[in-house]
Amino acid sequence: MADLTITTANVVAGTNSTRDVGTAGETIAAGKAVYLSSTTNKWMLADSNSATVEARKATAIALNGASLNQPISVQKGGDITIGATLTPGTSYYLSDTPGGICPLADVGTGEYVNIIGVAKSTTLLSLIFSFPGVAL
Numbered sequence: 028m029a030d031l032t033i034t035t036a037n038v039v040a041g042t043n044s045t046r047d048v049g050t051a052g053e054t055i056a057a058g059k060a061v062y063l064s065s066t067t068n069k070w071m072l073a074d075s076n077s078a079t080v081e082a083r084k085a086t087a088i089a090l091n092g093a094s095l096n097q098p099i100s101v102q103k104g105g106d107i108t109i110g111a112t113l114t115p116g117t118s119y120y121l122s123d124t125p126g127g128i129c130p131l132a133d134v135g136t137g138e139y140v141n142i143i144g145v146a147k148s149t150t151l152l153s154l155i156f157s158f159p160g161v162a163l
Contacts, residue, residue, distance in 0.1 A: 030127040031111035031119070033058035040090055041106030041151070048100050051093035058110050059126030060085035060143055061101060070099050072125035075138040083139040084158040085121045104154050106147065113146035136163050 035057040040046060052069030055061060060073045062085055073085035087101035088109070109128070113119070121141035122129040128143050142157040 029133060030122050030124055030129045031058075031109065031113070033128075034110040035092060037108060037110035038088075038090060039108040039110075040102050041108070044105035044107065045103045046090070046100060047087065047103055048098060051095060051097050051099045054092075054094045055089045055099060055126065056092045057089050058128075059089045060087075060121050060128055060141075061089050061099075061126065062086050069096075070101060073121050073141070074123060074125045075121045075134065075141055076123040077125075083121070083141060084156075085141050085143060086156055088143075088154065089126075102154065103156070107144075107152050107154060108150050109152045111150075113149050113152060115146050115148055117146050119143045119146065119152060134163055138163055 038057040050069045052071045061070045062073045064071050087103045090100040093099040119128050139162045144152040144154040
């Protein structure tokens with residue numbers, strides 16, 4: 028398998044979602060995994076093999092696309108229609124592609140494990156961000 032192929036127009040927050048708003052620190056597409064930079068206070072793409080420790084820990088999913096310094100809405104918890112085909116019961120993780128989401132089988136050696144969520148159906152992902160701080 029590979030990273031989820033997300034149709035950005037189909038990314039929709041669930042009714043039980045926990046959301047936040049802020050400013051994009053780079054170009055971000057809807058459905059990408061992001062983190063809030065402590066130095067710039069801007070949302071950035073998370074990356075499981077980044078040299079920057081903070082970037083390895085996704086804490087939200089972008090709900091809309093934004094370019095540098097544009098407003099962005101993010102979802103930090105609850106259910107999200109992710110805009111991709113999921114396998115129910117499967118856990119999904121941060122990938123080594125900035126902002127990417129993949130199944131565990133695609134998290135490679137040297138990448139840090141960051142659970143994004145568990146599929147409740149073929150379209151619905153229950154967000155449960157968890158970062159134990161260990162690499163495979």
